[in-house]
């Protein structure tokens with residue numbers, strides 16, 4: 117048979133006339149389309165989840181590298197801080213030394229000035245006393261030289277202290293310089309460390325974003341997978357229902373055939389049936405005997421009268437289905453004959469029809485031959501009634517080798533058996 121709702125829908129779309137009175141959903145096809153589109157979306161989501169995982173891993177790798185850089189840098193900073201505090205201690209010590217020296221210088225200076233002042237007073241008041249109290253010029257000279265010696269000695273002490281202070285000052289300013297340089301280095305490292313922390317924080321934010329996207333995609337994927345599961349369940353139960361309906365239809369057809377054969381037997385005894393009709397009824401069952409045509413067209417499959425599906429409505433599990441032609445079964449490659457003289461006007465693969473040939477007849481009718489395995493005649497060719505124009509096949513929407521034969525009147529399909537001999 118090979119005819120389901122999908123085929124009917126496809127034919128409806130292909131048909132040059134519109135059948136607005138018949139319209140129903142093809143639930144299996146719709147469900148399968150939905151399932152396939154869900155599978156595609158699920159694949160896309162899986163890819164996106166995987167690439168987010170890779171992104172996260174790569175970011176985590178970056179963070180680990182940054183952490184290493186941070187700890188190396190922090191070790192350097194801590195070493196610098198130790199050096200800086202050692203310098204600070206040294207600087208404090210030199211400052212104390214400087215302070216002591218300054219105090220010492222001040223003290224010596226003061227004492228020296230006091231002594232000078234005293235000597236000056238003595239010399240002013242007692243200069244003649246010294247002269248006259250001297251036992252002689254030698255004693256006088258000796259006293260003067262002693263004064264001079266004392267003055268020089270004080271000056272030297274003070275100068276030495278001042279020199280010491282200069283040395284310490286120089287030392288302190290060197291330490292200050294070292295400290296400043298270390299502080300500059302530390303500042304540079306601190307800045308670099310702050311940059312690393314900022315970069316790490318940035319990467320952690322990106323990781324969190326990727327993880328959020330991942331969990332959204334994961335939820336969508338789970339939703340899709342659950343839909344796919346439901347669709348698969350519905351598709352298989354729908355298919356089971358169809359198979360069951362087909363089995364019942366076959367049972368009914370067999371019963372009808374048995375009844376028709378019984379009737380044929382009964383009527384053959386009164387010899388009133390023509391040989392043509394009896395040939396048809398012996399193969400095509402009761403269906404044909406009720407559809408004896410006007411004889412305009414010949415039978416398109418000379419070697420077989422095995423009709424497996426008639427023109428018209430059928431009901432499968434409560435859903436109406438319209439079949440626009442007659443199906444005649446025979447082995448693959450069986451010769452297909454032109455139903456009447458005419459011109460081949462079409463031969464091409466056409467959706468659910470598979471390989472389709474159309475012949476325009478002189479009577480105005482057009483005949484369709486579908487599911488062909490090959491073409492014998494070609495477009496434009498003039499063919500005579502009964503001439504082999506193609507070979508039977510199972511192309512397009514078909515489950516076994518058969519010819520789907522249609523008769524069109526002004527484009528509208530009609531029951532072919534009304535025109536058959």
Ligand SMILES: [Zn+2]
Nearest residue numbers: 441442443520
């Ligand atoms: Zn058909």
